[in-house]
Amino acid sequence: MANKGAGITLIGAGTGLAILATALLLKQKETSQQPPECTGAFLWGLVQAIGSRPGDPLWNVNYDLDKDNLITSTDFTMAKNGCYSFCNYYTFMNAYGSSVGDANYDPAYDFDQNGVINENDLTMYNVVC
Numbered sequence: 589m590a591n592k593g594a595g596i597t598l599i600g601a602g603t604g605l606a607i608l609a610t611a612l613l614l615k616q617k618e619t620s621q622q623p624p625e626c627t628g629a630f631l632w633g634l635v636q637a638i639g640s641r642p643g644d645p646l647w648n649v650n651y652d653l654d655k656d657n658l659i660t661s662t663d664f665t666m667a668k669n670g671c672y673s674f675c676n677y678y679t680f681m682n683a684y685g686s687s688v689g690d691a692n693y694d695p696a697y698d699f700d701q702n703g704v705i706n707e708n709d710l711t712m713y714n715v716v717c
């Protein structure tokens with residue numbers, strides 16, 4: 589009885605490792621091919637995190653686009669290049685002055701995610717774009 593139980597445990601552990609290895613491979617593939625999130629909140633967060641490393645309060649693995657464990661201007665340049673169409677002043681100004689529920693409210697341009705697109709968001713837009 590005891591041996592049978594141990595055998596099942598080993599088979600279970602082997603299957604678990606195989607699933608874990610597959611999950612890690614899938615995750616690695618997923619993150620390496622993932623484009624930056626083209627929102628004001630993401631780009632602003634990335635700018636704020638420049639200089640941070642894993643463990644730092646502002647560190648976010650999603651900002652480290654070149655995967656060198658440091659958020660730098662290179663990551664920001666990559667994000668901006670990947671979000672070329674985001675930095676469109678006309679599109680931003682179309683959403684300017686709107687709030688949640690308005691037809692022209694666009695959460696992508698609500699940099700501080702406070703439900704209103706106002707002068708604070710414009711300031712952040714000008715820094716990021």
Ligand SMILES: [Ca+2]
Pocket residue numbers: 651652653654655656657658659660662663
């Ligand atoms: Ca980096």
Ligand SMILES: [Ca+2]
Pocket residue numbers: 698699700701702703704705706708709
């Ligand atoms: Ca806002």
